Amino acid sequence: MGLYTYRKRYFYPIHVERPDPKLARKLLDHYSGKDGELTQVVQYLNHQANIDNRFLREVIGLIAAEELAHLETLTTLIHKLGGEPFQYKDSKKKAWDIRYVEQSTELAEIFKTDIELEIRSRLLYEKNMTLTEDNGVKQVLGFLARREGIHQSLLNRSRKILIEGKTKENLNDIIHDYRLSLQILD
Numbered sequence: 001m002g003l004y005t006y007r008k009r010y011f012y013p014i015h016v017e018r019p020d021p022k023l024a025r026k027l028l029d030h031y032s033g034k035d036g037e038l039t040q041v042v043q044y045l046n047h048q049a050n051i052d053n054r055f056l057r058e059v060i061g062l063i064a065a066e067e068l069a070h071l072e073t074l075t076t077l078i079h080k081l082g083g084e085p086f087q088y089k090d091s092k093k094k095a096w097d098i099r100y101v102e103q104s105t106e107l108a109e110i111f112k113t114d115i116e117l118e119i120r121s122r123l124l125y126e127k128n129m130t131l132t133e134d135n136g137v138k139q140v141l142g143f144l145a146r147r148e149g150i151h152q153s154l155l156n157r158s159r160k161i162l163i164e165g166k167t168k169e170n171l172n173d174i175i176h177d178y179r180l181s182l183q184i185l186d
Helices: 022-024 030-032 037-049 056-078 109-128 133-163 168-183
Strands: none
Touching: 022 030, 030 037, 030 056, 030 109, 037 056, 037 109, 056 109, 056 133, 056 168, 109 133, 133 168
């Protein structure tokens, strides 16, 4: 059985008070912009393929799977807000570009660039929360921002363990903590 499974329910309930096509367009930056979920998924899958350590590979794989769920959450949110059909373009209609993906193969650099991407993504969610008065939309965007913060923390811990040369038990703790963070969502 592979790492990815499909569930019919979302990580977080998506409630929208009224359509807002302007905000829907802005949220395309999260979908397929430079610091968006598509970039995160592709970058993590590429990084995961270049990591030999199975524990570090699992941390990246778990986060990649969740980023796929974020992508799906965004599609539903954008649809409910009255957004246009998806074409892998950002809010300025610029097509997603593979050059957005940091393709490092050196472990410390992989974690550094992934941490930086999580920070930029979280900040973008927080910024876009200020563009609406819709409490349901703010809650979804806040939830996604918090999850990016959790990913950032897990990646920071993984990088620190990597740099300090700690044991696989330390990495198991990170995987355990990640799974616990998801149980709160059930």
